[in-house]
Amino acid sequence: MNETSNPYREIHATAAYRRLMIAYYFMVKHAAWFGKKVAWITSGGPVEPLYAMGVLPFYPENYGAMCGASRMSVSLCEAAEQRGYSRDLCSYALTDIGSNLTGKGPLGVLPKPDFLVCANNICGTVIKWYEIQARALNVPVFFLDTPFIHDEIHDHTLRYVEKQMEGYIAFLERQLKRPFSEKRFYRVGARSLTAIRLWKEIIELSKNHPAPFPAFDAFIHMAPIVTLRGTRWAVRYYRKLKKEIEKRVEQGKGAFAREEIRLIWDNIPIWYDIRNLSKMLSSRGAVLVGDTYTSAWAHEQMEGAPSLAGFARSHATIHLNLGLEYKIKKMIELVEGYGAHGFIMHSNRSCKSYSIGQYDIKREVSKATGRPGLIIEADHTDARSYAPKQVEKQIQIFLEIIREKEQS
């Protein structure tokens, strides 16, 4: 197979992205200077009410990704393991526990939360993780319970989540000792919906051939849709990014000069190896054009005017809270919608909720689309569970299979 250089086109908005994230982390780290309270929140948690109440959210998962990308996770996981936590636990959680124990990591001492907000719409792991931190930091925790949806969503489930959303507002009022302003919430909610729409439009631009904004870029530029959803900053940033990516489409330019094989990615990225993987794929003319992870923030259910009921529904029905049949359908849509030649699934030993079922998904998606899939074993932040050489070999063979298939 030809392994040649394949120049990558830098995204100009990246400089604005960096400034944005530096400003965000600076504010969270020094929240007191800005007279703000801080809440630690899970990635699927309802952040809009926090921004509406002027609370700054800190996302340990996003921070875990940062630790992973800067290759600092392993030592933080080891610190948690020293304290008795098993290495088999989610490495985001171990990284956070380790950071909290040692005060180490790219941010140093983590911003102390005033309270925690946990939603189990992404996994059961976060309940245990936030319980531990609630004890360690001696702060209250609000827990939004979103029952898993195997097939259909029932009215009583929606009511349950809605009622808890109301409880969440009451919790915030108690913590902040001030009333919740619906007006502000609607403003934040509207901005959140705008950012989500923009994000959806941006990632879908990669349905174009060549893909102007592949998954490896989306993995980076997704941080504001997670951490700053509901703020003007996020809306402004994504408008800027969208413009630039649209321009690429107009000019028929992809992120890479050469795009011969289009692939879909499933699961959280292997943060510490993103660059290598991207390089390795692109040098062989392969590009990850879409993925299930970043598209999870393009909430399909989040339509129409913002309302608590709407937020309840969208939080109850996010990607990871839906059953296998949905995930199969979603993957088929991605493979077909992005015109992919195949898909790579990261079997992520940290994340059972994302990874269990992948073997069935692979079979069904291949059956339905005629496109081959590859499962690679790794962990999103803990590099100890990753054999890069072996994965590289698997990917090479996989790409050869695709090429042969396309040529025949």
Added chain:
Amino acid sequence: MTKQTSPNNIRKEIEDITSRSYRDIASVLPKDRMPIGFFCPLVPEELIHAAGALPFRLMGTSVPITHAQAHLPPYCCHLVKASLESLLQGELHFLRGIVFCQTCDSMQGLSDIWARQGIVPSQFNLMIPTHLDSEHARPYLRAEMERFKYFLESNVGKISLRKLKDSIRLFNHIRERLSEIYSLRRTLSARIPGAYFARIIRAGYWMDRIRYLELLEGLVDSLPKQTEGSDSLIPIYLTGNMAHADTYFSLIEDAGAIVVRDDLCSGARTFRLMVAEDRDPLEALTERYFQSFFCPTKYLGPQAHRDILLQEVADSKAQGVIFLLYKYCEACFFDYPDLKSALEAKGISTLLLEVEDPVQSKEQLKIRIQAFVEMLSPL
């Protein structure tokens, strides 16, 4: 005591049913009740029973995994892997239905994979809320119970008020008798050795429950009310997300200790599930989950698990606590370090046993249990 409930007959009956593999158990199950499988005591057996079915608990067997890896990654607990393996090997064809309930991510994943096999004719996901100290969880769970009742009525048979009350009473009696046997065992360990005791518990998840209650009553009647004194055995508290298996109970006894109380899925957790008999039965079934800490996959506040464990260990007068955990069980392993510290701060020693396939790791467990018990023994 009738001849049928003489100690020898009881033992024979218990040993017989618990020695069978899934494959050859169908022939001894009651013919008039269709077996409905379930995994977790959060599933109300009372409702299944009241519909006219036999609640049949899957507790994980020691089975080499040869088929399940086509569906599951290696980092799932053995219970999940072994259950799917049994299904794929055709051992569970006798089940007419299966009930999953919301516990951990692995179980949720297993439920969907299981459904795709289309082997067991009907399947239900009972979505027990996770937030068990939320006032909103009650009406939600009540609606789930109604949904479950409807499923059972559509697939098994009508659940009349009277039948449900009878089932609730039956299961309450079973729990009371089991609690009694637990307490008696402390001083009568020679009469009910650990391995047999574990089988007594397991049998109760498979056999006809009316017959099971008769056996338990016969057993309690046959035991002397006087203590026989077995103070030389070191009292141990056993905790984890596992069902009773002969192996541990006998390993612990062989080492000179005795399990005086447990917090296993099939043990004390089930005893805590008493149902009030003086109120609307569905409401009472719903209410019981909110009464005390139940399972590490559920949330009752950040301190709940620690508090109940410390209290129960203190009540049991155990000298040591053994954590018996399935490898890859996130719920248990997240709790473990803080529970260990809390116990050790009270002067209670702990031992962690992490097992993949319980039966396979016997030899290695033996040495560790012996060392632990020795450490607890007076010099």
